[in-house]
Amino acid sequence: MREVRLGDVIDDYCVKCKRIMNHSVVSLVNSGPAKVRCRTCYNDHDYRHEQAPPPKVDSRKAALFNEVLAKVQPEAAPAEEPEASKSKGKRKK
Numbered sequence: 001m002r003e004v005r006l007g008d009v010i011d012d013y014c015v016k017c018k019r020i021m022n023h024s025v026v027s028l029v030n031s032g033p034a035k036v037r038c039r040t041c042y043n044d045h046d047y048r049h050e051q052a053p054p055p056k057v058d059s060r061k062a063a064l065f066n067e068v069l070a071k072v073q074p075e076a077a078p079a080e081e082p083e084a085s086k087s088k089g090k091r092k093k
């Protein structure tokens with residue numbers, strides 16, 4: 001692996017651009033990049049080794065939340081909508 005120096009341009013994941021972008025090395029630890037700066041939005045952040053952060057919304061939690069919501073607010077469920085009878089004829093199924 002080649003030596004990285006301050007100011008070198010390396011690829012890393014930018015949280016603001018939400019993609020792999022060119023970054024300048026602004027800080028080194030143990031001859032590896034510690035902090036980098038996005039060359040597109042100039043956002044400084046820890047070097048992420050080109051890994052995107054995990055998505056904030058956990059789909060399992062979201063599903064559980066909807067399940068609880070359906071129990072607490074039965075009227076919020078789509079099947080209970082009073083408007084449902086109106087759109088019945090338009091549906092193809």
Ligand SMILES: [Zn+2]
Pocket residue numbers: 014015016017018021038039040041042043
């Ligand atoms: Zn950026």
